Amino acid sequence: MTTVNVSDRPAHDLKADVLVLATVDTDGKAALAAGHGLPRGAATHVAAQLAALHATGAAEEVLTIAAVPGVAAARVVLTGLGKASARTTAFDHEVLRRGAGAASRSLKNATRIVVALPTTGAESVAAVAEGAALGAYRYAGVRGPSAQPTKGVTTVTVATSDARVKAVKAAATRAGILADAKAYARDLVNTPPNQLFPQSFADSVKARNAAATAKVTIKVLDEKALEKGGFGGIVGVGQGSVNPPRMVTLTWNPPRAKASVALVGKGITFDSGGLNLKPAASMLGMKSDMAGAAAVAATVFAAAELGLPVKVTGYLCLAENMPSGTAQRPSDVVTMRNGTTVEILDTDAEGRMVLGDGICLAGEAKPDAIVDIATLTGAQMVALGARVAGIMANEDTFRDRVGTAAASAGESAWPMPLPTDLRSQLDSSVADLAHKGERWGGMLTAGLFLREFVTEGTPWAHVDIAGPSYNEGSPWGYTPKGGTGFGVGTLLALVEGYAG
Ligand code: BES
Ligand code: MN
Ligand code: ZN
Numbered sequence: 001m002t003t004v005n006v007s008d009r010p011a012h013d014l015k016a017d018v019l020v021l022a023t024v025d026t027d028g029k030a031a032l033a034a035g036h037g038l039p040r041g042a043a044t045h046v047a048a049q050l051a052a053l054h055a056t057g058a059a060e061e062v063l064t065i066a067a068v069p070g071v072a073a074a075r076v077v078l079t080g081l082g083k084a085s086a087r088t089t090a091f092d093h094e095v096l097r098r099g100a101g102a103a104s105r106s107l108k109n110a111t112r113i114v115v116a117l118p119t120t121g122a123e124s125v126a127a128v129a130e131g132a133a134l135g136a137y138r139y140a141g142v143r144g145p146s147a148q149p150t151k152g153v154t155t156v157t158v159a160t161s162d163a164r165v166k167a168v169k170a171a172a173t174r175a176g177i178l179a180d181a182k183a184y185a186r187d188l189v190n191t192p193p194n195q196l197f198p199q200s201f202a203d204s205v206k207a208r209n210a211a212a213t214a215k216v217t218i219k220v221l222d223e224k225a226l227e228k229g230g231f232g233g234i235v236g237v238g239q240g241s242v243n244p245p246r247m248v249t250l251t252w253n254p255p256r257a258k259a260s261v262a263l264v265g266k267g268i269t270f271d272s273g274g275l276n277l278k279p280a281a282s283m284l285g286m287k288s289d290m291a292g293a294a295a296v297a298a299t300v301f302a303a304a305e306l307g308l309p310v311k312v313t314g315y316l317c318l319a320e321n322m323p324s325g326t327a328q329r330p331s332d333v334v335t336m337r338n339g340t341t342v343e344i345l346d347t348d349a350e351g352r353m354v355l356g357d358g359i360c361l362a363g364e365a366k367p368d369a370i371v372d373i374a375t376l377t378g379a380q381m382v383a384l385g386a387r388v389a390g391i392m393a394n395e396d397t398f399r400d401r402v403g404t405a406a407a408s409a410g411e412s413a414w415p416m417p418l419p420t421d422l423r424s425q426l427d428s429s430v431a432d433l434a435h436k437g438e439r440w441g442g443m444l445t446a447g448l449f450l451r452e453f454v455t456e457g458t459p460w461a462h463v464d465i466a467g468p469s470y471n472e473g474s475p476w477g478y479t480p481k482g483g484t485g486f487g488v489g490t491l492l493a494l495v496e497g498y499a500g
Contacts, residue, residue, distance in 0.1 A: 001154075001176075001180050001183075002133045002136055002152075002153055002154060002155070002156055002176060002179055002180070002183075003154060003155045003156070003176060004129045004132075004133055004155075004156045004157075004158070004172045004173070004175050004176035004179070005155070005156075005157050005158070005172055006125060006129075006157065006158050006159075006160050006162075006163040006168055006169060006172045007114075007157050007158075007159055007160075007163050008159075008160065008161050008162070008163035008164065009159075010037050010159075011036070011037050011038075011114050011116035011159035012037065012038055012039065012042060012070055012071040012072060012073075013072055014072060014073070014114045014157060014159070015072055015073075015112070016072070016073045016112040016113055016114040016155075016157065017073060017074065017075065017109070017110040017111060017112050017113060018073055018074075018075045018076070018077050018107060018110045018112075018113045018114070019071055019072075019073040019075070019076050019077070019113075019114050019115075019116065020076075020077045020078075020079060020100065020103040020104070020113060020114065020115040020116065020117070020132065021033070021036045021038075021046070021076060021077070021078055021079075021116055021117070022035070022036070022078070022079055022080075022081050022099055022116075022117045022118060023050065023055060023057035023061070023063075023078050023079065023080050023081065024057045024080075024081050024082070024083070024084040024085065024086060024088065025056050025057035025058050025080065025081075025082055025083045025084070026057065026083075026084075026085060026086060028056055029050075029051070029055075029056065029057070030050045030055035030056055030057035030061070030078070030080065031047070031050070031057060031086040032046055032047060032050070032078075032086065033057075033081055033084070033086065033088070033117065033118050034086065034087055034088060034089045034118040035089065035116060035117060035118035035119060035159075036116050037116060037159065038070070038071070039070050041069060041070055042068055042069060042070035042071055045068055045069055045070075046065070046068060046076065046078070049065045050063075050078065055078065055080075056080065057080045057081070057082070057083075058080045058082060059080050059081065059082040059095070059098065059099070059102075060080065060098075060102050060476065060477070061078075061079070061080035062077060062078070062079050062080070062102050062103055062106045063077070063078045064076070064077050064078075064106070065078070073114060075110070077103045077106065077107070078103075079099045079100065079102050079103035079117075080099065080102075081095055081096070081099045081117075081118075082095065088118065089118045089119075089120055090118075090120050090124075091117075091118055091124070093123060093124060093126075093127035093410065094127070094410040096117055096118075096119070096124055096127040096128050096131060097127045097128070097130055097131035097134070097410050097477065097478055098131060098476075098477030098478060099117060099131065099477075100115055100117060100127075100128045100129075100130075100131030100132040100135065100478070101131035101132065101134050101135030101477045101478020101479070102135060102476075102477055102478070103115070103132070103135065104131070104132045104133070104134075104135035104136040104153055104156070104478075105135035105136070105475060105477075105478065105480070107136070107153060108150075109151065110153055111151055111152070111153060111154045111155065112153075112154065112155045112157070113132065113136075113153055113155070113156055113157070114157045114158075114159055115128055115129075115132045115156060115157070115158050115159065116158075116159035117158075119158070119160050119162075121162065121167075121168070122162070122165065122167040122168045122170070122171040123171065125158055125160050125162065125168050125171050125172065126171035126172070126174060126175050127410070128158050129156060129158045129171070129172050129175035129176070129179075130175045130178055130179055130410075130478070131477070131478045132153075132156045132158070133153075133156050133175060133176060133179030133180075134179050134182060134183075134478035134479075134485075135477070135478040136152055136153035136156070136179075137152075137179075137182075137183050137186060137478075137480055138150060138152050138480075139186065139187065139190040139480070139482060139483075141190075142192060142195070156176075158172060174306060177302050177305050177306055178302060178488065178489060178492060180302075181298040181299065181301060181302035181305075181485075181488050181492070182298065182485030182488045182489070183485070184208065184294075184297070184298045184301070185291070185294040185295050185297070185298040185483065185485040185487070185488050186294075186480065186482070186483035186484065186485045187483070188201070188204065188290065188293075188294035188297070188298075188483070189287070189288045189290065189291050189294050189469065189470065189482065189483025189484075189485075190482045190483045191287075192287060193269055193270035193286075193287040193320070196269050196287070196290070197241075197243035197269045197270075197320055198238070198243055198244065198245050198246040198267070198269060198318035198319060198320065199243065199244070199246060201246070201248070201267060201269060201290065201293070201316065201318050202218075202220045202246050202248045202316075202318070205218060205248060205250060205297050205316070206218055208297075208301060209250075209301070212301060212304065212305065213305070214252075214304035214305050214307060215304070216250045216251055216252045216300055216301065216304050217249075217250070217251040217253065218248065218249070218250050218251075219248070219249045219251075220246055220247070220248050221246060221247040221248075222244065222246060223235065223238065223244035223245055223246075225247075226238075226245060226246075226247060229337065230335065230336075230337050230339075231247065231336075231337050231357040231361075232334035232335040232336050232337070232342075232357070233334060233336050233337070233342070233352075233353035233354055233355075233356045233357040234247060234317055234318075234319055234353070234354045234357050234358075235334075236328045236332065236334040236344070236353060237268070237274070237319045237321055237328065237347075237350040237353050237354050238319035238320065238321075239326050239327065239328060240274055240275075240321070240322040240323055240324045240326055240327025240328060241319070241320035241321070241322040241324070242322075242324075243269070243320045245318055245319035245320075245354075246316075246318040246319075247315065247316070247317060247318065247357070247358070247361065248297075248314075248315075248316040248318060249313060249314065249315055249316075249361075250296075250297060250300040250301075250313070250314040250316070251300075251311070251312070251313045251314075252300055252303050252304040252308070252310075252311065252312045252313075253311045253313075254307065254308070254309055254310070254311070256309060257309055257310055257311040258309050258310055258498060258499060258500055259310050259311070259368045259369075259498040260310070260311035260312075260313070260365070260366075260367040260368050261310060261311070261312050261313075261367055261368060261369050261370075261371070261494070261495050261498055262313050262315065262362035262363075262365065262367040262369070262370045262371070263296040263299060263300070263312065263313070263314045263315065263370075263371055263372075263373070263491055264292075264296065264314075264315045264317065264355060264358040264359055264362050264370065264371070264372035264373070265290075265292035265293030265294070265295060265296030265297070265314065265315065265316050265317065265358075265372070265373055265374070266289070266290070266291075266292040266293060266317060266351045266354060266355055266372070266373070266374030266375060266376065267290040267292065267293030267294075267316045267317050267318040267319070267354070268286075268289035268290055268318075268319055268320065268321050268350060268351060268354065268375075269287070269289070269290050269318060269319070269320050270286055270287055270289065270320050270321065270322070271283075271286040271289040271321045271348070271350065271351075272286065272321055272322050272323060273321065273323075273347065273348035274321045274322065274323050274327050274328060274347030274348060274350060275323045275327050275328070275329060275330065275347045276330060276346045276347045276348040277323055278348060282378075285470055285472060288375060288469060288470035288482075288483060289321075289351070289375050290318070290375075291375050291465060291469035291470060291483065291486070291487070292372070292373040292374040292375060292463075292465060292469070292487065293316040293317065293318060294483070294485075295373055295465075295469075295485070295486065295487030295488050295491060296314040296315070296316060296373060296487075296491070297314055297316060298485070298488045299312070299314065299487075299488050299491040299492050299495065300312050300313075300314040302488065302492050303492065303495050306496075308495060308496060308499050309499050309500075310495050310496075310498045310499050311367075312495055313362065313365060313367065315358040315361055315362050317354035317355055317357065317358040318354075319350070319354055321347070321348075321350045323347075327347065328344055328347050329344065329347070330344055330345055330346060330347060331343070331344065331345075332344040333430060333431045334353070336353075336356050336357055336360065336453065337356070337357040337360035337361060337453075338360040338453060340356075340432045340433060340452060340453070341431040341432045341433070342356070342428075342431055342432065342433045342434075342435045343428040343430050343431040343433070343434050343435060344435055345434055345435055345436050346435075346436055349435055349436045349446070351374050351375070351376045351377075351446075352376065352435060352436075352446055352449045352450055353435065355372050355374055355376075355450055355453075356449070356450060356452070356453040357453075358372065359372060359450060359453040359454055359460070360453050363453070363454060363455035363458060366455075366458075367458065368458075368459070368498070369398065369458065369459040369460070369461075369498075370454065370458055370459070370460045370461075371402060371460070371461045371462075371463065371491065371494065372450060372460075372461075372462050372463070373462075373463040373465060373487045373491065374462070374463070374464060374465065374466075375464075375465055375466045375469050375470070376443070376446050376462075376464045376466060377442050377443045377446050377464055377466055378442070378466060379439075379441070379442030379443040379444075379446070380443045380464040380465075380466040380467055381466050381467040382442075383416070383443055384414060384467065385467055386467035386468065386471075386472070386473070387412055387467060387468050388412045388413060388414050388467065388468065389406070389411065389412065389413040389414070389463050389464060389465045389467070389468050389486065389487075390413070390414060390416040390443050390463070390464040391403055391406070391413050391414065391415050391416060391461055391462070391463050392415075392416045392417070392418050392443075392444065392447035392461065392462045392464070393418075393459070393460060393461040393462065394418070394451055394454060394459065394460050394461075395459050395460075397459075398459035398460070398461055399415050399461055400415070401461075401494065401497065402461045402463065402490065402494055403415055405490050405491075405493035405494040405497060406463075406489075406490040406493075408489075408493050409489025409490050409492070409493045410489065411468070411486055411487065411489050411490045412468065413463065413490065416443060416444060416447070416464075417444065418444060418447050418448050418451060419441070419444060419448075422437060422441055422444055422445050422448055423448050425437030425438055425445055426445065426448060426449055426452075433449065433452060435449060436449070443464055446464070447462045447464070450462050463487065463490070465486050465487055468484060468486040469483070469484055469486045469487065470482065470483060470484065471483075471484050
C-alpha cells in the first residue's frame, strides 16, 4: 500500500529518493512548469539540463537527472504535461494524473517520492496524488524462491501550499484509498486463472475484509445454494468447470445511510467460450473476464474505508466458463432467478447470463440505483476501442450521471443507446428470451438483454469495459500493462454522489 500525504514545506528540502517536477512544451522546448518552488540556482541547473537533453515537455516524456544542487532528493524526475506556458498553473486533472503517473511508473529503487506539480486546490492535488500512486503500481507476479522482491514506492508526498487546508488533506487521503482499491482490482485481474477461480476470489475478498479497519458484510452462495435459489444463469455457465460458481455479496451498510446503490460485476474467472470454444488468440487475456467483479469488490471496500454514508452492495457473479461433458450446450433453455427462461444460442455469451441473475438479486433489495459493470462484448471494442467504455441505461439522466462520474475519475466512457428496434432480435421460439442478437450492434443487444432483468422503475446502467479493463499494449500515463482497475474511479465517484 502506498501512503499519500501532503506537505507545504519547500519540495526541494524534503527528504526523499526522488523529486518529481513537471515540464511543459513551449514551442517544442521543455520548460519547468509552474509550482516547482526551486531556488533560482536549482531552477537554472534544471533548465540547462533540459536544453542539453533536447527535452520537449511533451506528454509521456519522462527524464531523470541526478544530483541537482539545492535539492535534497538524489534524483529529479521531469515529466511532460504537454503544450502550455511556463506560467500556466491550472491544468486538466487527467493531464496531471497522467503526468504524475508516467513519472512514478518510470521509477526503480525509489520508496519515498515528493511530487511538486502545478496544482490549484483540492481536486488538482487529488489528481496528482492519484496519478503518482497509481503509476507506482507493480504486479508482483508468481515468482520462485530465488526471485528478488522489488521495492516499490511506499510514500507519495504531494507538495502544495494548501497542505493545511482540510479539503486538501481529505483529497490526499481519498487518493490513497482510491489508488489502493485500484491496485486490488488490478491484482485480481492479473492473477492467473489457475489461482483465481470463483472460490479463491471469494476467499480473497474475505481476506481483504479481515485485514481492513472498516468491515463489510460478506455472504457467499455456493453451487448448491445457487441451484436452490434458482440462479439458472450462473449455474448454467459454471456447470462445465471443476471450479464451481459462486455469488458473493459485499455490503457496506452504515448507520443513517442516505441512499443505497447496488453494483453488479461480471466475474468470469476464465472465459474459454465454453463449448463454443474461442480460437486460441481470443482466449489469451480471458483471465481478465472478471474485471467487472474486481472493480465492484474494490469499490465496496473503498466506500467502507472512506466511511461513506451510503449503503453499497456489491454482487460478484463468479463462474468459470469451460467446455466439458457437463458444460452447458447451445440450445439449452435455462430458468433465471426471476423465472425468465432463456434459450442458449452461444455459450460464449456467458456474461449476460451471470449478470442477469445478479441484477435480479440486486433488484430484490430495492436499491435506489443499480449499475452493472462487465467485460461483456467484443463489440464494445469494435465500437469504442480499447480505452473507452460504453455506458447504457434505462434512463438517460442516470446514464449521464454515470458518465459524469466516469469523467471526474479520468475514466473515458461514452453514452451508447439501447434501441428498442433491436429488442425483437432477442425473441425466441422456445423460451422467453434468446440470449443474443445479430452481430451488428452486439454491445447494444447485450445491454437490451440485461435490461430484461431490471425491476421496473429502478434506475439502472450497464458499463461495458471489455477494452479499457485490460491493457494488452504498452503502459501509458498511470496505466500499467495488464489489469487497469478501470471502473473503480467511476463507481466510487458515483457512490460519493449519493452521499450528498
Ligand atoms: N468476455 C467476452 C467479451 C470480451 C471480448 C471481453 C474481448 C474482452 C475482450 C464475452 O464473454 C464474449 O465472449 N462475448 C461474445 C458475445 C457473442 C458470442 C454474442 C463476443 O463479444 O464475441
Ligand atoms: Mn464469452
Ligand atoms: Zn466473457
